[in-house]
Amino acid sequence: MKCDICSSEGIHIRRVTRTYGQGEDLLVIENIPIISCPHCGESYLTASTLHEIERIKRNRKSLAIARFVEVANFG
Numbered sequence: 001m002k003c004d005i006c007s008s009e010g011i012h013i014r015r016v017t018r019t020y021g022q023g024e025d026l027l028v029i030e031n032i033p034i035i036s037c038p039h040c041g042e043s044y045l046t047a048s049t050l051h052e053i054e055r056i057k058r059n060r061k062s063l064a065i066a067r068f069v070e071v072a073n074f075g
Helices: 047-058
Strands: 012-020 027-036
Touching: 012 047, 027 047
Parallel strands: none
Antiparallel strands: 012 027
16 A cells, blocks of 8 residues: 555554543544554544544444543643
């Protein structure tokens, strides 16, 4: 596959965890596929991945599993 930014071959798909919202509205989504280019250093999401994130956010009550999450404040 080619990078959408620099058109170089050899992109990698990494899986990451992202958080959305905060406090009581915090949602953690795991295993999000991110396209990463070792040539230009850019990382980006595809349109289909963004649509799936939005679908998960809309349906969080039926899709999410409640877990205890520790939170630390850096400052």
